[in-house]
Amino acid sequence: MQDSSSSLDMLRETFKIVVVGHVDHGKSTLIGRLLYDTDSLPTGKFEELKAICDRRGMALEWSFVLDAFQAERDQAVTIDTTQIWFKTPKRDVVIIDAPGHREFLKNMVSGAASADAALLVVDAEEGVREQTRRHGYLLHLLGVKQVAVVINKMDLVDHSEARYGEIVRDVTAYLHSIGVEPSFIVPISAREGDNIAKKSTSSPWYKGPTLLEALDRFHSVTVPSEQALRLPVQDVYHFDQRRIIAGRVEAGVIRPGDEILFSPSNKTARVKSLDVWDAPPLLEAHAGQSIGLTLEEQLFVERGEVISHVEDPPVLSTVFRARLFWLGHKPLEVGKRYTLKLATKTATVTVVGLETLIDTDTLAHRPGTKLERNMIGEVVLRAREVLAFDEHVELDKMGRFVLLEDYDVVGGGLISMEGYPDQRQSLTVKSTNVYSVEHTITRENRVVRNGHKGGVLWFTGLSGAGKSTLAMEVEKHLFQKGLQVYVLDGDNVRAGLNANLGFSPEERTENIRRVGEVAALFADAGFICITAFISPYQADRDRARSAASRIDSEAFHEIHVSADLNTCERRDPKGLYKKARAGEILDFTGVSAPYEAPASAELVVDTDAKDLASCVEQVVDYIDRTFRVD
Amino acid sequence: MNHLDQLEAQSIYILREAYNRIKPLSMLWSLGKDSNVMIWLARKAFYGRVPFPVILLDTGNELDEVYEFRDRYVKEWDLNYINAECPPYEETDPDLTYNARSAARKTLGLKRVIEEHDFRGIFLGIRRDEQAVRSKERVFSPRGESGEWDYKDQPPEFWEQYKTEFPPGTHVRIHPLLAWTEVDIWRYIQRENIPVVPLYFARNGMRYRSLGEKDITRPIESNASTIEEIIEELQTTRTPERAGRTMDHDSEDAFERLRAAGYM
Ligand SMILES: Nc1nc2c(ncn2[C@@H]2O[C@H](COP(=O)(O)OP(=O)(O)O)[C@@H](O)[C@H]2O)c(=O)[nH]1
Ligand SMILES: [Mg+2]
16 A cells, blocks of 8 residues: 555546456455455454354355355355455455356346456466357457456465466467457466465566556546547436436537437437536536536437437437347347347347347357256347447447346347338338237237327317327427327318318317217227317217226326417417407417316426426326336 | 546446336435445436435434434435334344344344345445455346346356346346545545545544444544545555454354345
8 A cells, every 4th residue: 555645546437347267266365365465354354254164164265255145154155146345456446246157137237237347367287168158258258358367376276387378278269269369378376375466486587566566557447538429318307497418428529508318209409518517517528427417409209319419410220230248047049029228229129030048168059949047048139219328349338238027137138220220211100010910900910010009199279289299299208209190180080080160169079079989999990099280069078988998998188288268269279269369260279269177187297387397298208107018 | 538537337237228128217325335325326327306205224322413314315326215214123033143233233124125126136235345255246237026136147248248138036236436436436426526424534533434334343543534635545544444354253254144135
């Protein structure tokens, strides 16, 4: 330990390393030793450890330092990742002990994925074994870019230079073939302390660094500020009059005034400010920062969209290839559906192809129909909606995802677009029919394919309250999210279906009756059907409700699009109020005919009090809650 | 970004993930240094608000200064405060030691307040470096119906994709400070000027390094009476942080058992 003054110490970096390797090759022992040699054990820990070993009548076991759990001590295997801190001359090191047992892959994954560098421990006597290769391969998959190989138990092979050379050849041959270049290969004895903190006198032939020196020579991991801007939307806050889009910059830099693009919705906007609590707004934000921003214009955006600069957007696609490691107890199979989480986006994907299984031992690719637990393979996934991401080789944080089955993470994958085009130019992608259905198609079949229930959103409200505007915005939004949606309004209904109807009270009632019936059919066909009619009478709306209820008792949702009459009259988009006041239109709702506000609407959207973006958000939220099934 | 900036950004990310994905939520406020930092981070994440209730598991046995601190900052920080009274000593498992039974009061108190409000997510300010067993924790750590922790079968957690989906009847403990160390906490308190209970600062050669109930927490010998001095002391000390918490030291696996049963 060097200078302990806090200002200097403040500049020390924290460096996370993971220790992997075949079971019993000495990972835990090495860590125990590192702690002892760097003087990092709490007072009394060494004595406590010695006492435990004496009590059990065994030689001193360094690995007990880590294996804090009673259960682990009894079974003498590490069952989970454990984090331990120690100091080198240059760094504060956080060290993660990862287990070697095969079935404990998920724990290794949990530790290793966040590491800046890895130590791959190989037993000098046993040499490279199955898990040595496997862990090497996984480190690469998980994104750990720096690896030092540690050849342990040199005391058991008389510190033989020849044996060291043999293992170096084996291990580098394998690592080369998966594209990993080890930074250092250090011969040590964890038990005896050779070449860990100080150079061993037993291996004078070794000219490289000790393990501690090697740790200090790893490169610091840089945050990718030079890359294209990627800022996945995490949430949208309206705690006060501001509408703050919250998220973490995953790559690049963002500044006020930037012209930004939201993907996949393809909306653009200009950044107004980068707001911070209790401090002046930021002038810029870099990769790694959790921020909040406001826009020049009001825009409805949701969690999961990716912010980029207009000129450098992410890939858009419904289909992509992935290299996947599988942790699920049930195997992955073609045709199965999973929940995908990529940055802040959650979507449903279907496995449309299992291209190859990869044997990490031999690196052979072979065909297969199932990806079993602990296996690695290449798959093709298809989503119902368009997803925004990057290829993993381009931008690692935006090119990796996890899959969930039920409540659990069952796999992790890296994205490649090899053989698939970016769909940004041609967003209208027809999805293929991947479900086999019976001859008689049931409502459940449709729900399964669509990922949502069918139903009717019956908008009612005064002329000028915003029914059509809102309906069209909501439709656009749901469509982009891959939902089946259709709007019925005066224009498309009066043109054909109701061309024979005029505007007498009877004909108006008949108009609404037909709309109610057609909407119910749409609902039965699996659609979310939005209707945008004034529909001033409760009795008419009740009739529409019972039409939809023949299909499903919860299919009908009455939504009051409400605005004050004065507001509507001020807006008067078609000049109708003016005409009604002048007596040119008779029986005009709100002026010369009554409007019966719904007594118990499922939802009230107040377009007086809120801007359009918030209203759209309210309806889309409602639909997400009530119609989604996955 | 320096080390503290990175920790801060990561914790804010975690707080925001939980707030978006899990409802209803709440935060345990032990009034110690860590949970004050956690509240501070929440105010940063949510623009000056703590948009969920904060809970003190009150044994009635906290130190006087702790209660004074609470009364002041509930107002100053405009907190939606829940005082969760812990069941009396007599209701705890009589097979446990005195220390463990005192701790079990909090475990029970926590269980009850979760049931009463049907919370699905609870923020806790624990850190991996505090105690070997806590080092095993996940950031999002799911609990069974009775709050127990299955440390042998924890969900995988990688690429910051946290466990935010779980079956009815269970809840998740969220640990935004898991990656922080004791020194990080003090440096952050210093940088941000975050108030803490004065008991942390030495008087007459003694200070509290970790705050717990009166009867089972002891001050340590120290002359560190400012944050600077505390940071300096931590650079050189090799006494564990929880040395003054007697419940940890009854047996080899005392703390592990407490946690498996649902303790913080
Ligand atoms: N002779 C010798 N034995 C070692 C050395 N390092 C570890 N061991 C022993 O190898 C066994 C497995 O070690 P452990 O650290 O538990 O391996 P892990 O499974 O990789 O964590 C234990 O009995 C250790 O004492 C070493 O350098 N020399
Ligand atoms: Mg081990």
